[in-house]
Amino acid sequence: MKKWMAYLPFGLLCGSLVVIGGIWGSVWNHTWSGQLELRHLKGDQSALADLNIQFGITDVRQRWNFSIKDGALQKESFTLSYEEPVYGSGETIGNWKDGTMQVWNWDADFRPWADSEVETVEVTDFSQLWKDGNFPSELYDEGREHHVTTHTFEKAQVVLCVDMDAEQDKGNGFHKWIYEIPTNMQYIPEEPFVNVVIKDENSETSEFNNQGNEIEAIGVWSKSKEMLYTTLKTNEKCRGSIGLYCLGPKEEEFFGDEDHVGRPTRTEPVATLTEIPVSESRWVLGLEDVGEGLLVFIGEPDKVTAELYGYDGTLLDSNTMPSEEPVHEIEIQQTKWKDGRGVFVEGSQKTGENEYYVHFFTGYWVENATVKPVYQGYGTWTAVGKEKVLVMNRTMDEWDGKAEPIRGNTMNGFEISVYDITEDPAGKEVYCGELETDIDEDALEFFNYFTTKAYKQSVERQTLKSTSSSRQLDVFSVTESAGDSV
Numbered sequence: 001m002k003k004w005m006a007y008l009p010f011g012l013l014c015g016s017l018v019v020i021g022g023i024w025g026s027v028w029n030h031t032w033s034g035q036l037e038l039r040h041l042k043g044d045q046s047a048l049a050d051l052n053i054q055f056g057i058t059d060v061r062q063r064w065n066f067s068i069k070d071g072a073l074q075k076e077s078f079t080l081s082y083e084e085p086v087y088g089s090g091e092t093i094g095n096w097k098d099g100t101m102q103v104w105n106w107d108a109d110f111r112p113w114a115d116s117e118v119e120t121v122e123v124t125d126f127s128q129l130w131k132d133g134n135f136p137s138e139l140y141d142e143g144r145e146h147h148v149t150t151h152t153f154e155k156a157q158v159v160l161c162v163d164m165d166a167e168q169d170k171g172n173g174f175h176k177w178i179y180e181i182p183t184n185m186q187y188i189p190e191e192p193f194v195n196v197v198i199k200d201e202n203s204e205t206s207e208f209n210n211q212g213n214e215i216e217a218i219g220v221w222s223k224s225k226e227m228l229y230t231t232l233k234t235n236e237k238c239r240g241s242i243g244l245y246c247l248g249p250k251e252e253e254f255f256g257d258e259d260h261v262g263r264p265t266r267t268e269p270v271a272t273l274t275e276i277p278v279s280e281s282r283w284v285l286g287l288e289d290v291g292e293g294l295l296v297f298i299g300e301p302d303k304v305t306a307e308l309y310g311y312d313g314t315l316l317d318s319n320t321m322p323s324e325e326p327v328h329e330i331e332i333q334q335t336k337w338k339d340g341r342g343v344f345v346e347g348s349q350k351t352g353e354n355e356y357y358v359h360f361f362t363g364y365w366v367e368n369a370t371v372k373p374v375y376q377g378y379g380t381w382t383a384v385g386k387e388k389v390l391v392m393n394r395t396m397d398e399w400d401g402k403a404e405p406i407r408g409n410t411m412n413g414f415e416i417s418v419y420d421i422t423e424d425p426a427g428k429e430v431y432c433g434e435l436e437t438d439i440d441e442d443a444l445e446f447f448n449y450f451t452t453k454a455y456k457q458s459v460e461r462q463t464l465k466s467t468s469s470s471r472q473l474d475v476f477s478v479t480e481s482a483g484d485s486v
Contacts, residue, residue: 036066038073039434045071047418047431055435068435093228094221096166096249099173101221101228105163108215108232110156110208112195113186119152151195155188155239158215160232162247166255173255178265179247185232185278186239187215219247220289225311229273229294231287235328236280244276244287244296244309245269273313285330290341290366292316297345299327304347306364308371316369325349327360335383340367342384344375363389363421376425380414389419389427395436413437 048071055066065076090102160183165176196207214237219230228247248270276284276296285297285304293316298305304327307318327347335342347360363375363384375384379391395413413436419427 036073036437037435038068039436040071041432041434043418043429043431045431045433048433053416073435090165093164093219094223094226096226097168097254098170099166099168099255101164101166103162103164103219103228105161106217106219106230107161108213108217109159109161109180110187110193110213111159111182112151112153112193112208113155113157116153116155117151118154118192119150121150121152122148147199149197149199151197153193153195155186156193158183158185158187158232158238158242160217160230160245162217162219162228162230164228164247166249168255171255175249175253175255177247177249179269180265180267181243181245181269182267183232183242184240184275185234185242188237188239190237218287220287220294222289222311224291227270227311229287229289229311231276231284231296233285234278234283236283238278238283239280241275241277242284243269244273244294244313246271246273246311271313273309273311274315283328285327285347286332286345288332288334288343290334290343291336292366292369295343295364295366295371297330297332299330299347301326304330304345304360304362306345306371308366308369310369317371319364319371319373321360321362321373323347323360325357325359329356330360333382333384335385337385340365340386342366342374342386342389344379344382344384346378374425375419375421375427377419377427379417387420387422389421391417391419393417395434 048068053068054076067074067076090104091106092100092102094101160179160181162179162181163177165174167174194209198205198207214235216233217230218233219228221228227249229245230247231244232242234242246269250270273294276298278284281301283299285299287297288295290308293308293310296307296309298307302324303320303322305318305320308316310316326349328350330345330347333344333346335344343364343366345360345362345364346358347362348356348358351357361376361378362373363377363382365372365374365384365386367386374386375382375389377389377391380394381392383390392414395415413434416431416433416435417429418431420430421427
């Protein structure tokens with residue numbers, strides 16, 4: 001019988017510094033003695049025999065670790081630790097040879113498209129640059145004479161920019177890569193781009209109003225290949241095609257005793273696996289490494305397509321699912337199993353500046369170079385398997401009867417469900433239970449301790465307004481017990 005393993009952290013999000021100081025001062029000398037309970041609500045309790053769930057409750061400085069094994073709740077361990085945040089460090093994406101790979105910059109830049117120049121004038125209107133806060137510093141030097149020209153363009157070429165490096169775990173080995181790859185994709189903004197070129201007798205500089213960069217670089221590190229694969233998310237302002245790139249490192253590359261600076265900029269990827277057509281009605285949504293290849297998600301006005309590419313760029317399989325509205329953004333949860341990968345996609349339509357309509361929910365199974373939709377349902381956190389799906393939903397109703405949650409992030413429990421999907425992609429629920437803590441009451445105790453006479457609001461209202469400073473539950477991964485977490 002297969003064992004599933006899920007990891008659930010109960011995380012503390014940071015709120016106001018005043019409140020955090022009070023909570024930390026109390027928690028530091030306080031051992032949490034609250035309640036944690038697993039209640040079996042309905043269905044076959046033996047469904048949990050296939051599950052090994054690990055989770056913890058943390059207030060940053062202390063962590064209480066628990067597990068559910070064979071349907072029983074167990075306390076595992078207690079740790080006391082606090083790590084200061086490290087600023088200015090890169091994002092660790094994986095291991096390379098006997099070192100660690102980090103990405104420091106993952107971005108898109110714009111250059112004027114060669115045949116799209118609208119106007120070139122000697123008189124410069126700096127209002128566009130002032131608007132974006134990119135006024136050229138050279139113009140502050142009044143002691144120099146400058147020749148300034150403004151070039152106005154209606155469209156731009158998108159450049160993929162990636163800075164990454166690897167540091168040897170033992171020794172001083174270091175290797176750095178800087179990529180600026182001109183793509184075949186055009187970006188057409190609502191207002192024309194303005195490029196200001198400043199020349200004097202010694203130098204030439206330019207300033208480009210990017211009008212807010214809406215293009216996001218996305219990438220995945222292949223553990224099996226030890227290579228970075230990347231592309232760009234696109235929107236309705238993009239035209240042409242965008243490459244699916246491999247940035248290496250190449251097999252023959254290795255560490256050297258090199259400085260952290262001075263590496264030449266590369267303008268070509270190690271390989272372009274394919275060119276993905278994009279337009280105002282076809283956009284790239286996401287990229288996942290699924291062990292046997294790369295899964296690219298593409299949105300269109302009435303559908304979402306998942307395309308599975310081999311690491312050599314061969315299109316292995318694709319699947320298209322209809323959608324009631326366009327999908328502009330997706331969130332992906334992936335689960336690694338011995339015989340394949342489960343991928344759950346939640347898609348939303350952008351309806352306003354910060355408004356989204358979430359309406360697309362599909363779970364895919366990837367195995368033997370095929371991608372197949374197997375589940376259609378919703379969950380706060382969803383682990384898709386070949387025949388079963390584990391779904392966990394946060395309990396976000398009344399906060400133990402005290403008050404309604406404010407800001408929507410008061411979470412002190414999970415409803416746990418297991419669905420059989422062998423016959424129906426909607427799933428047949430075979431088990432339902434609830435994991436609940438009294439961390440809300442625990443937080444109220446701390447807030448009550450630090451209430452002052454100057455603060456007249458009720459303890460409940462104080463706590464609810466600062467829920468980002470109280471303990472809460474969250475889920476981050478699930479694996480088969482013999483596999484690795486994803």
